[in-house]
Amino acid sequence: MMILIVGSGRVGSAVAKRALDAGHDVSVLDSDPLSHERLDKDQTTTWEDAGGRFTVGTALEVDALIEAGIEEADVFLAATSGDNTNLVIAQIAQRRFNVPRVVVRVADPARAAWYGEQGLITVCPTQVAIDQASEVVLAA
Amino acid sequence: MYVIIAGAGKVGWNLARELIGRDQEVTLIESDHARYRVVEEELEHAVQYGDATELWILERAGIQRADLVIAVTGDDEDNILICQVAKEKYGVQRIVARVNNPRNLQHFRLLGVQPAVSATDLILRLIEHEVPEYGLVQLLALEEEHLEIIEVEVGEGSQAAGVRVQDVPLPEGSLIISVLREGTGFVPKGDSVIQPGDQVLLILDPGLESQITPRFAPNGAGVASEA
Numbered sequence: 001m002m003i004l005i006v007g008s009g010r011v012g013s014a015v016a017k018r019a020l021d022a023g024h025d026v027s028v029l030d031s032d033p034l035s036h037e038r039l040d041k042d043q044t045t046t047w048e049d050a051g052g053r054f055t056v057g058t059a060l061e062v063d064a065l066i067e068a069g070i071e072e073a074d075v076f077l078a079a080t081s082g083d084n085t086n087l088v089i090a091q092i093a094q095r096r097f098n099v100p101r102v103v104v105r106v107a108d109p110a111r112a113a114w115y116g117e118q119g120l121i122t123v124c125p126t127q128v129a130i131d132q133a134s135e136v137v138l139a140a
Numbered sequence: 141m142y143v144i145i146a147g148a149g150k151v152g153w154n155l156a157r158e159l160i161g162r163d164q165e166v167t168l169i170e171s172d173h174a175r176y177r178v179v180e181e182e183l184e185h186a187v188q189y190g191d192a193t194e195l196w197i198l199e200r201a202g203i204q205r206a207d208l209v210i211a212v213t214g215d216d217e218d219n220i221l222i223c224q225v226a227k228e229k230y231g232v233q234r235i236v237a238r239v240n241n242p243r244n245l246q247h248f249r250l251l252g253v254q255p256a257v258s259a260t261d262l263i264l265r266l267i268e269h270e271v272p273e274y275g276l277v278q279l280l281a282l283e284e285e286h287l288e289i290i291e292v293e294v295g296e297g298s299q300a301a302g303v304r305v306q307d308v309p310l311p312e313g314s315l316i317i318s319v320l321r322e323g324t325g326f327v328p329k330g331d332s333v334i335q336p337g338d339q340v341l342l343i344l345d346p347g348l349e350s351q352i353t354p355r356f357a358p359n360g361a362g363v364a365s366e367a
Contacts, residue, residue, distance in 0.1 A: 060216070060244055084193050084217040088247060096250055110195040111221075114229055 004029065004073040004099075006059045006089055007080035011105060011125075013038035015077060020052050027053035029068040059089040065097070075101045083107050090120055144169065144206045146192035146222045147213035148179045151238065155210060156183060167201045171213075193221050195229070203230045212238040216247070223253040254284075276353055279341070288346050289317070294338040295358030306330035311351045314344035 001024045005012050008030040016039060020026045028039060028047075033056045039047035047054055057064025059080070070076065076093040078086035083106050090104040103121045106112035112124035141164050145152045148170035156168045160183075168183060169192040170176040176189040190197035192213070203209065209226040211219035219237045226232040239245050239258035248256035280289040294300050300308045305316050305328045319328050320339040326332075334340065342352065 060241075060247065062246070082217065084215070084221045088217045088220050088251070091251055092247060108194065111193075111225075114195065114225070118228075 001074040008035035012079035208234040216244040296336040297359035299355045
């Protein structure tokens with residue numbers, strides 16, 4: 001599969017590496033060129049030598065998305081640090097580029113719930129933390 | 141009318157003042173605390189502190205009963221989100237969004253956030269209006285109707301000069317709606333005669349401009365052949 005990940009932060013870069021290891025075609029887009037370091041960290045070769053792609057650009061710029069390969073993407077992951085940016089670019093991927101699977105990281109549980117109902121696959125780290133923490137804190 | 145405004149920058153704050161001055165009920169939401177304190181001194185309960193992209197903040201401001209939501213924060217993604225949620229989750233009848241970066245206007249359109257106002261675009265249009273380098277000036281794009289209104293100057297010796305409105309050869313889907321002549325504007329009748337120097341407003345399907353400008357170009361310039 002061709003996977004486009006926007007946001008090379010902790011989550012984005014980690015998912016990118018796993019996807020590349022699993023043999024997929026992975027392209028990462030981030031506006032900060034230094035975020036590339038996370039893709040090289042703990043690896044034996046550079047990201048590009050391992051077959052990964054990295055583009056510097058802002059995801060709201062359609063040119064950047066196209067350069068990063070959105071037109072060929074089977075899966076799109078919006079994993080920047082901003083919920084609102086993630087939700088907007090995910091919808092661009094979905095509605096304008098018809099990417100078959102669009103996954104969005106949404107930190108706010110209420111927004112995650114509502115946009116999940118609108119057909120986006122949402123991943124809410126906060127909800128996971130709430131559930132796990134509550135379980136451990138409230139254990140008998 | 142109950143109006144919620146997201147963003148108490150210069151635009152949001154002034155909008156709030158204007159609307160309150162017209163006896164409308166307004167809640168302004170601002171996420172920067174220092175800014176909120178300044179605005180609160182003047183607007184008191186009409187301003188709330190919080191991130192208007194958070195659903196509970198919108199609910200606290202009473203979005204379910206809002207007639208109009210205006211998103212004028214400095215962030216296009218936030219403005220899109222606020223309006224999208226207002227319209228689609230809370231059923232707010234009217235939304236207006238500010239576009240900071242004109243290149244994002246396409247995203248507002250894609251996600252159904254209309255009308256979206258870009259100050260840069262408005263100013264650009266005014267510049268074009270004052271300095272007509274192009275054959276026509278686009279005055280207004282009517283989004284929902286998929287129509288636009290343009291202004292063209294009638295050139296000396298053009299196909300339209302000296303001709304009655306009803307006889308000007310125009311493609312179907314376009315219509316002359318007004319004439320500005322020597323500082324006076326009027327809505328012409330079918331038998332009004334167009335004169336060189338007139339500024340004519342037309343309403344049309346976008347895409348017909350190239351068939352229209354040759355009719356008004358001086359001395360028939362630009363018209364390849366007549367069918």
